[in-house]
Amino acid sequence: MDGIENKRGRFIRIAVLGLTLLLAGAVSAGSVRADVGWFDCAVNIAGPGDVNTFVNLTDLAAEPAFVSKWFLLPPARAKEMLAVLLTAINGDKKVIAVVDPESSPYPVIRELYLKAR
Secondary structure (H helix, E strand, O other), X not given: OHHHHHHHHHHHHHHHHHHHHHHXXXXXXXXXXXXXXXXXXXXXXXXXXXXXXXXXXXXXXXXXXXXXXXXXXXXXXXXXHHHHHHHHHHHOOOEXXXXXXXXXXXXXXXXXXXXXX
């Protein structure tokens, strides 16, 4: 009887471990957002704050994902991105922002490009 009980106990432990791993994977997959997109945007406001550099953008799609939304520029590339944004404002140009607009209240822009037209 010990052999059967031992096998049953081992089966239950393996099943519980498998279920735990499965649930952990489902929870972590649900919490990781992969909604990064490329958005054609109008630049409303851009400039350095006390600590961070911010930009306010509006998505120009027919059904915009965001309107007058604030974003952060990554500190390591803030000067370069701010130059792109100020060029867009000065030349009445648009930008392409690569970002997940729903990732936080102030999402960080991953990439930024100046549009020719």
